[in-house]
Amino acid sequence: MSSVKQLIYGTIIHSLSLDKLHIIKNGLLGVDGNGKIVSLQEDVETEKLDSILEDLAEDSKFIRLSKWQFIMPGFIDTHTHAPQYANAGTGMDLPLLEWLDKYTFPLEQSFSSIEFAAKVYPRFVSHLLRNGTTTAVYYATIHLESSKYLAETVKGSGQRGFIGKVNMDRNSPEYYIENCNDSVLHTEEFVKYVLDLDAGQNLVQPIVTPRFAITCSEKLMIALADIAAKHDVPIQSHLSENTSEIAFVSKLFPDIKDYTSVYDHHRLLNHKTIMAHGVHLTNDERDLLKQRNVGISHCPNSNLALRSGVCNVRQLLRDGIKVGLGTDISGGGSKTILDAMRSASTASRVIAMRDGNEDHLKLSELVFLATMGGAELVNLQDIIGNFEVGKDFDALLIDPCAEGSPIDIFDIDDIGRVFEKFIFLGDDRNIIDVFVKGRRVSGI
Structure with a gap:
């Protein structure tokens, strides 16, 4: 086992599919020096373990989990606003559009100052890691330099991240708006900067970020689509979050069928596109999202807090649409994906009670959305999301x-029940170690 640099023995839990949560007892997982999983064995007896350890290289690390400890894949937050962390837990009294004008846009303008960004971004990234988020999809602000600073912060933390410089050239406050040409030039510069910053490590990537159709002119959206295609990078935006937002988009684009088609018309929908929310999608819109292989980031905490609506995730999954989870700070008040899982469970139960013919999301599905579902949204399903051999070791020791x-x-508990208790009751105190690509990046 000379290639193994880390060997972990104990309970290993990960998702194989939406309906299959795999609990491996007496599992043995090997990680090489590049952070890749090179072996995964089940039911390894103690006697066999002793002989395996004899063959382990001297510089390799062996972790033996205690009875109730387990490892699971790191959480993937597919939608969060880094600058809004300063507002987290406040301003929950207004619906979306009014909330943006009163609380969010004034705060985001503060990030014209790198000094202010330096007070918020490192703390937020650290908190996400501490809460088990090994991959995050970030919105920054319209400001080029502080957006670069966020990318640098994520890279320095060891987290896997997608960083977006926000674009807004209309229907925005005078103090927080861009000229279209400047927005395009700065986005091009930002994308190149982050690609160079990552230097082939495949940890930090740029993501083209038109805020939403309301704040982006047709010229800007087309130019952003060109940048994404030119550099082969992903795209993120907001879609069908709030009924007032949908009505506004309809007035802005009276000749286009629906909100989803607005993005499609401007070539912003493809397999690398993540759309947040999707609460009020029509049948035709869901069909279009499926055709374009677009992913939806489900942000239940935010949807409830801003009174936007309740997303029918079961319907999205039934239609074959990719779904992951997002915290949506600060529309959502919590920085942990554990909260998103719990809120998703609650939202699905509301749908089940309201419609009568839907089933709520089960534990295996919630875990899938938080891990493999997120990996599918960021097109890293072959690299992260579970512990299949050949993938990177992005993991949590719980x-x-x-x-x-x-x-x-209690005496009645087994490891399956204890795992469920962690999902619905646990918090950062239970997350002992956080690994990204085999490297410990946070922990107690």
């Missing part, structure tokens, strides 16, 4: 018995 743990374990 201890349900950690000091101060909110989880109690």
Whole structure:
């Protein structure tokens, strides 16, 4: 086992599909020096383990998990606004468009100052990692330099991230708006900067970010689509979050069929596109998203907090649309994907009670959305999301018995029940180690 640099023995839990949560007891997982999973064995007896350890290279690390500890894949946050972290937990009294004008745009303008960005971005990235988010899809602001700073911060933290400089050239406050030509030039510069910053490490990538159709002219959207195609980078925006937003888009584009078609008309929909929310999609819009292989980032906490609506995730999945989870700070108040999973469970139960013919999301589905579903949205399903051999080791070491743990374990419990308790009761106190590409990037 000379290629193995880390060997982990104990309970290993990951998603193989929406309906299959695989719990491996006495599992043995090997990681090489490049952070790739090179072996995964099940039901390894202690006697066999001893002989395996004898063959382990001297410079390799061996981790033996205790009875209730387990490892699971890192969480993937497919939609969050880094600058809005300064507002998290405040301003929950207004619906979306009014909320943007009163709270969000004034805050985001503050990021014209690198000094202000330096007070927020490092803290937010650190908190995400501490809460188990190994991959995050970020919105920054319209400001080029502070957007670069966010990319640098994510890279320096060791987190896997997609960073977007926001674009807005109309229907925005006078103090927070761009000239279309400047927006295009700065986005081109930003994309090149982040590509150079990553230097082939495949950890930090740029993502082209028209905020939403309301704040982007046709000229700007077309230019952004050209940039994304030229550099083969992903795209993110917002879609069908709020009924007032949908009505506004309809007035702006009276000759285009619907909100989703607006983006399609401007060549912004493809397999690398992530659209946040998708709460009020029509049948035709869902068909179009499926045809373009667009992913939806489900942000249930935000949808409820801003009174936007309740997204029918079961319908999206049934239609074959990719779905992941997002915290949507600061529309959502929590920085952890654990909260997004719990809110997604609640939202699905509301749909089930309201419609009567839908089933709520089960544990296996929630875990899939938080890991493999997110990996599919960022087109890294062959690299992260579970522990298949050949993938990168992006993982969390969970201890349900950690000091101060909110989880109690009783004689009736087994590891399956304890895992479920972590998903619905656990928090950062239970996350002992966080690994990205085999490297420990956070932990107690």
